[in-house]
Every structure is written in structure tokens, then in C-alpha cells.
Amino acid sequence: DVKVTQSSRYLVKRTGEKVFLECVQDMDHENMFWYRQDPGLGLRLIYFSYDVKMKEKGDIPEGYSVSREKKERFSLILESASTNQTSMYLCASSTRGTSGEETQYFGPGTRLLVL
Amino acid sequence: QQQVKQSPQSLIVQKGGISIINCAYENTAFDYFPWYQQFPGKGPALLIAIRPDVSEKKEGRFTISFNKSAKQFSLHIMDSQPGDSATYFCAASMGNDYKLSFGAGTTVTVRA
Numbered sequence: 001d002v003k004v005t006q007s008s009r010y011l012v013k014r015t016g017e018k019v020f021l022e023c024v025q026d027m028d029h030e031n032m033f034w035y036r037q038d039p040g041l042g043l044r045l046i047y048f049s050y051d052v053k054m055k056e057k058g059d060i061p062e063g064y065s066v067s068r069e070k071k072e073r074f075s076l077i078l079e080s081a082s083t084n085q086t087s088m089y090l091c092a093s094s095t096r097g098t099s100g101e102e103t104q105y106f107g108p109g110t111r112l113l114v115l
Numbered sequence: 116q117q118q119v120k121q122s123p124q125s126l127i128v129q130k131g132g133i134s135i136i137n138c139a140y141e142n143t144a145f146d147y148f149p150w151y152q153q154f155p156g157k158g159p160a161l162l163i164a165i166r167p168d169v170s171e172k173k174e175g176r177f178t179i180s181f182n183k184s185a186k187q188f189s190l191h192i193m194d195s196q197p198g199d200s201a202t203y204f205c206a207a208s209m210g211n212d213y214k215l216s217f218g219a220g221t222t223v224t225v226r227a
Contacts, residue, residue, distance in 0.1 A: 004158070031213045033214075040124065040219055040220075041117075041219060042117065042121070042204060042217045042218055042219040042220045043159070043204065043217040043220075044217075045214060048213065048214065050213060058214070090158055090159070092158070094213060100211075101147050101149070101164060101166075102147070102208060102212075102213055102215070103149075103161050104151075104159075104161070104215060105160075106158025106159050106160065107158050108156065108157055108158050109157075109158055
């Protein structure tokens with residue numbers, strides 16, 4: 001059974017703080033993703049990584065950075081948290097099926113409140 | 116802007132009724148269309164998916180209908196149950212791209 005874990009379910013931070021969100025997957029997946037989920041906007045891709053030390057920007061990378069030093073771990077960093085980064089953050093990892101389709105497996109999410 | 120437009124934002128259905136969620140896309144390079152289901156407090160999970168070479172795919176009470184010429188696809192939940200109450204996301208991807216473009220989501224509430 002695929003498991004994607006996120007370091008915290010809830011976080012409260014102050015404006016200007018540096019915030020680290022950690023994600024670990026146990027299925028040896030090559031690809032990992034960070035999304036934010038906001039009501040009415042669905043899931044928006046922040047960054048993704050297709051290999052260790054490799055990363056690509058998603059649709060909304062501004063204000064975020066990522067780190068992938070090990071295959072199983074993908075970290076999202078908010079360099080200087082702002083109130084508009086209050087959101088639910090979801091991590092996912094993916095594998096390609098025998099028919100070529102990509103299935104993403106999600107963690108439970110981290111709800112971040114920036115005051 | 117979102118590449119996949121999803122409607123309605125929310126719907127309420129009686130137990131035993133049919134829930135219908137619609138999605139539309141513009142990018143004709145999309146060739147894989149999954150639906151994800153998310154329960155409160157959980158991450159989304161793959162529910163069912165379709166490729167454009169078929170017009171319909173059914174898994175249990177869940178059916179995807181696909182209209183390639185209209186660039187639309189929809190999820191039908193037959194005999195809706197309270198346990199189906201969740202948020203549903205349609206998505207699309209193309210070729211060998213790892214990324215999925217998600218719709219805005221539909222919150223389905225099934226009343227007993």
C-alpha cells in the first residue's frame with residue numbers, strides 16, 4: 001500500500017517566518033509534487049520533481065522553493081511566509097502504469113495558517 | 116488560468132439519486148482524463164480514469180462519459196450513497212507529461 005506522509009497536519013506561523021513542509025513516500029516513486037488547495041480553485045501545482053536534486057516550477061512557484069536530496073523526501077520551503085500563503089498544502093508522488101497512465105498518490109495534507 | 120473547467124461547484128442529491136459532474140477542456144493534446152475523490156481530512160485518491168479512444172468507462176456505480184468532439188467529459192454516480200459524499204476533481208494530462216491539470220472541484224453531498 002502506497003504511503004505518502006506529511007510532517008504536520010496543522011501549522012500556525014507568523015508573517016515573515018521561514019516554513020518547512022516535509023513529505024516522505026515509501027514506494028520508490030520517481031516523481032513528487034507539491035500542490036496548494038484553495039476553495040473554488042482546486043489543486044494548483046507549486047513545484048514538482050522527477051528525480052533527486054531535479055525540480056521544475058509548476059503554475060504558482062512564486063514565494064516557494066523546494067528541495068529533494070533523497071528520492072523518498074520532498075520538502076517545500078516558504079522563504080518568508082505571508083498571509084496569502086494560508087492554505088492546505090498537499091504532497092503527492094506518482095508512478096506510471098503499464099498502459100502509460102500516471103497515478104498520483106496524495107498525502108493527507110498540511111493546513112497552514114499564517115498570522 | 117485553469118485548463119480544465121469543472122461544474123457545478125457543489126451539488127446535493129438524495130440517496131439513490133444520480134450525481135453528475137461535468138468538465139471541459141481546450142487543449143486537444145490532453146489524452147488522459149482521471150477523476151480523483153477526496154474525503155474530508157484526506158488527500159485525493161484516484162477513482163476512475165479514461166482515455167479518449169473510448170466514449171464511456173464504468174466501474175461499479177461510477178461512469179465516465181467522454182465526448183471528444185465537444186472536449187467534454189463527465190462523471191456519473193449512480194444510486195448515490197451517503198458514503199459517496201466527498202469532493203471530486205476531474206483532471207487531464209498529455210503524452211508523457213507527469214503533470215495533471217485539475218479542475219476546481221465539486222463537493223457532493225448525498226442526503227439519506
